[in-house]
Amino acid sequence: MDWLYSEKxxxxxxxxxxxxxxxxxxKYDAKGIVGNIKCGDEMAFYIKVDKQTGIITDCRWxxxxxxxxxxxxxxxxxxxxxxxxxxxxxxxxRDLVAALEGLPDHKVHCSVLGDKALRAAxxxxxxxxxxxxxxxxxxxxxxxxxxxxxxxxxxxxxxEGARTYLDLQERTKLGTVCGGCKDRALELLDKYKKEHFS
Amino acid sequence: xxxxSVYLDNNATTPLHPEVKKAMIKGLAIYGNASSLxxxxxxxxxxxEEERNKVSSFIGAAPDELIFVxxxxxxxxxxLNIFAxxxxxxxxxxxxxxxxxxxxxxxxxxxxTSECLTEKGLKVLYVGVDAYGRIDMDRLSxxxxxxxxxxxxxxxxxxxxxxxDIKNIAVMAHAKGALVHTDAVQAIGKVHVDVNDLGVDxxxxxxxxxxxxxxxxxxxxxxxTPFCPMIHGGHQEQGRRAGTENTLGIIGIGxxxxxxxxxxxxxxxxxxxxxxxLKSGMIASIPDIRFNGHPEYCLPGTLDxxxxxxxxxxxxxxxxxxxxxxxxxxxxxxxxxxxSHVLLAMGVRTEEAHGSIRFSLGRENTEKDVDxxxxxxxxxxxxxxxxxTAYNGxx
Numbered sequence: 001m002d003w004l005y006s007e008k009x010x011x012x013x014x015x016x017x018x019x020x021x022x023x024x025x026x027k028y029d030a031k032g033i034v035g036n037i038k039c040g041d042e043m044a045f046y047i048k049v050d051k052q053t054g055i056i057t058d059c060r061w062x063x064x065x066x067x068x069x070x071x072x073x074x075x076x077x078x079x080x081x082x083x084x085x086x087x088x089x090x091x092x093x094r095d096l097v098a099a100l101e102g103l104p105d106h107k108v109h110c111s112v113l114g115d116k117a118l119r120a121a122x123x124x125x126x127x128x129x130x131x132x133x134x135x136x137x138x139x140x141x142x143x144x145x146x147x148x149x150x151x152x153x154x155x156x157x158x159x160e161g162a163r164t165y166l167d168l169q170e171r172t173k174l175g176t177v178c179g180g181c182k183d184r185a186l187e188l189l190d191k192y193k194k195e196h197f198s
Numbered sequence: 199x200x201x202x203s204v205y206l207d208n209n210a211t212t213p214l215h216p217e218v219k220k221a222m223i224k225g226l227a228i229y230g231n232a233s234s235l236x237x238x239x240x241x242x243x244x245x246x247e248e249e250r251n252k253v254s255s256f257i258g259a260a261p262d263e264l265i266f267v268x269x270x271x272x273x274x275x276x277x278l279n280i281f282a283x284x285x286x287x288x289x290x291x292x293x294x295x296x297x298x299x300x301x302x303x304x305x306x307x308x309x310x311t312s313e314c315l316t317e318k319g320l321k322v323l324y325v326g327v328d329a330y331g332r333i334d335m336d337r338l339s340x341x342x343x344x345x346x347x348x349x350x351x352x353x354x355x356x357x358x359x360x361x362x363d364i365k366n367i368a369v370m371a372h373a374k375g376a377l378v379h380t381d382a383v384q385a386i387g388k389v390h391v392d393v394n395d396l397g398v399d400x401x402x403x404x405x406x407x408x409x410x411x412x413x414x415x416x417x418x419x420x421x422x423t424p425f426c427p428m429i430h431g432g433h434q435e436q437g438r439r440a441g442t443e444n445t446l447g448i449i450g451i452g453x454x455x456x457x458x459x460x461x462x463x464x465x466x467x468x469x470x471x472x473x474x475x476l477k478s479g480m481i482a483s484i485p486d487i488r489f490n491g492h493p494e495y496c497l498p499g500t501l502d503x504x505x506x507x508x509x510x511x512x513x514x515x516x517x518x519x520x521x522x523x524x525x526x527x528x529x530x531x532x533x534x535x536x537x538s539h540v541l542l543a544m545g546v547r548t549e550e551a552h553g554s555i556r557f558s559l560g561r562e563n564t565e566k567d568v569d570x571x572x573x574x575x576x577x578x579x580x581x582x583x584x585x586x587t588a589y590n591g592x593x
Contacts, residue, residue, distance in 0.1 A: 067512055
């Protein structure tokens with residue numbers, strides 16, 4: 001019988017790599033935890049870093065999540081070993097979906113927690129080592145001023161399945177008061193659809 | 199390692215009973231239109247009416263009180279839509295100004311239809327349930343008034359297996375002049391269902407939940423009850439459901455009901471024993487679990503369990519890899535972002551709803567199946583919990 005996901009997802013789901021195990025304690029230099037089990041998924045990422053070179057030498061992760069969350073983080077954990085912190089910081093969900101040979105559209109949002117947790121772990125490392133200046137301040141653009149909706153929220157909504165302006169309105173309430181943000185919202189909708197799904 | 203195929207998703211659908219399959223293979227030859235007057239037409243008509251007798255007598259109804267439809271969902275849609283109909287006949291009888299009362303734990307075909315009717319201007323009220331998933335009767339009794347057109351409550355819940363007190367609900371509703379509908383899709387064949395004992399005016403049946411084919415169901419309509427068809431354009435089913443009869447499907451549902459009549463008295467205690475074995479086996483081998491549903495008023499083969507810290511879709515897919523087929527209340531499996539509305543209505547915490555797994559046993563399951571599940575399930579749960587950030591229980 002065909003599996004729900006690609007063979008690659010199946011492989012990483014059935015045999016997840018680099019899982020943080022309570023039996024074999026992993027000495028890490030930094031960790032990042034994102035998500036919330038109340039929303040159905042939570043992710044923790046732990047990294048060991050070579051201080052001289054700034055290279056991630058080893059990592060572990062744990063998740064309360066579905067098959068795509070498990071597989072995408074497993075793939076991520078293989079990818080980051082040997083990477084410089086700056087380089088690892090740039091990994092996007094799109095890279096992981098490609099590494100997994102694709103995910104169904106409605107499962108893409110399940111795969112975004114891994115790289116988020118990794119970035120949180122890198123930020124944690126920077127903070128612990130007096131490198132605060134390297135932490136990327138994520139600047140948000142307020143798109144809808146009436147309802148205070150940012151570009152990040154639009155991106156989230158697209159990842160969670162919004163495909164039309166109406167979907168965006170339903171999920172974020174943007175453009176439901178004066179409607180002045182419609183053009184910018186449509187631009188961003190298009191951009192994030194292309195970025196994550198085409 | 200030895201792998202077995204164990205289907206434990208009988209509340210989703212069931213395999214055809216071998217006798218149903220045989221009857222349907224024979225039935226494939228019957229192509230006449232039951233409305234034709236010639237011999238082939240009359241042959242189809244005879245079959246349909248014979249099956250109607252079987253199904254209606256199984257629930258204590260008269261044959262002319264039962265129509266065949268395309269699915270349980272169609273039957274449920276038909277009943278609720280009567281109350282939104284503005285044709286002169288319906289308007290005087292059912293009154294489109296009447297309210298509908300249903301519950302928070304109904305099947306989506308009731309809930310979505312209710313939302314749709316709300317948009318058409320009808321008032322729909324939703325009664326909640328207790329921690330075991332049973333209707334809050336005090337609340338319901340306060341909700342039913344002279345304005346209530348119909349109370350529609352499922353007889354047994356598909357996720358938890360919790361059985362509702364339809365008999366009392368019918369008494370309460372009739373006292374205020376309201377009609378009563380029950381979606382008995384999950385209950386039929388698993389508990390005793392008699393329309394007169396229950397006192398309902400409408401009752402929904404689906405064939406594929408009772409080892410019959412997909413695409414056919416039946417709707418019981420008590421004699422003299424206001425009715426308006428949802429599908430127009432033909433005199434079939436006493437003018438209550440247009441469309442050439444699905445002779446083959448009807449032969450299937452008839453045979454399925456006939457087999458229930460013969461087998462259910464033995465099957466119910468057998469399923470119950472299997473479920474108890476599965477339940478006690480889980481308690482003995484897996485810590486930190488909770489059972490969702492009523493401990494006593496519950497379908498014999500349904501067991502809904504939340505495994506703390508273990509996300510449902512992962513559990514489902516690891517079990518699937520072992521050949522064990524179940525379902526989950528996790529949002530991730532459904533494609534939506536919200537977990538089971540049934541469990542949330544019961545006050546189950548969101549994270550426990552995401553971690554719920556439904557085991558629904560059926561006539562093909564054996565003790566060996568249960569032994570096999572109990573040999574694999576603890577390993578799977580341990581594996582998922584080992585990956586989980588949300589499990590801090592006993593190791």
